[in-house]
Amino acid sequence: MIEGVWLWITFVALALTTVITRGSFILIGEKGRLPPTVQRALRYAPASALAALIVPDLLLDHGHFQAFNPKLVAGAVIVAIALRTRNPWLPFILGMGVLIALRKGLGW
Amino acid sequence: MDSAFRSGAREGMRAFLPISVGLVPWAIVTGIAMRSIGLSELESMGMSLLVFAATAQLGTLPLIASGAPLWLIFLTGLVLNLRFVIFSAAIAPAFHDHSLARRLASSYLLTDGVFAAVSEKLRSSDDPQWRWGCYLVPSLYGWALWQVCALVGVLGAGAVPQDWSLEFMATIALMIMLVPMVRTRPMLLAALVGGLGTVLLRGMPLRLGLFVAIALGIAAGFAAEHWQERRAAR
Known part of the structure; x- marks a missing residue:
């Protein structure tokens, strides 16, 4: 765990990533233009990066591959809900419900 | 405050208000997630105010932990x-005639929701005051709503039992x-390449596998798009 001054330095570094990316073109004004090829490639960055953070949490248990586990089941439920409804609460309620039920109810 | 600013503000709020409801669970979850890795109330709100980017906050919490x-x-x-960067490039023309201070504020405040709601409207107006109202007022409202709900999550996190695996809410938020x-x-x-690649490359030193996998994912998506277009052209 990062603590104390280093934690706040970390927050400032992350704040910089917010302003650097959001301000990139707003701040330099008219002069800058992203090459169309780069712009097209960058469209895939969010999906790839989000999946890179999600999938390990669903498939790994303390760094070990676990093909079938409660989080993966909960994950499948969340995808199914997110595909069907735009309700912002439902995935959280049912996703956590499934995970807690499997872990505590079934002792998985 | 002139009438163009106010009319722009009304127009922006009308577009953003309905979708702003979606911020509420997100902000609460982000607040809970920060507390769940062991940040104090003060540290959590400090992060929320400084970073003001839920995905980056939720994604880096495990690394901080x-x-x-x-x-x-x-x-x-x-x-x-x-x-x-893509949003910034798309919305930048709306701010080219504004001061550096305003452009800096606009940068910090740029979010997915406001961008989705007002970017088309901003393109349609020649009046800088109208554009400023149409962007600034929904953005400030969204910012305030976000921080208040994050605070609710931060203060409420203690009421939830420890063994409920609340950190999983961050993953749910990213999935949504x-x-x-x-x-x-x-x-x-x-x-798929970004996600499974990270799992397969987890043995790489310094967690470099994460970046290699994300880069491979971008390359795979881009290559597939090219391939799809060439097939469609034939």
């Missing part, structure tokens, strides 16, 4: 915020963001 090096956290935040993105096959491929 595990004591990862600063450069890795910085790069991860950068990658998670990359989509804003990812699902609507993968509507095309190249996008699905980018997500």
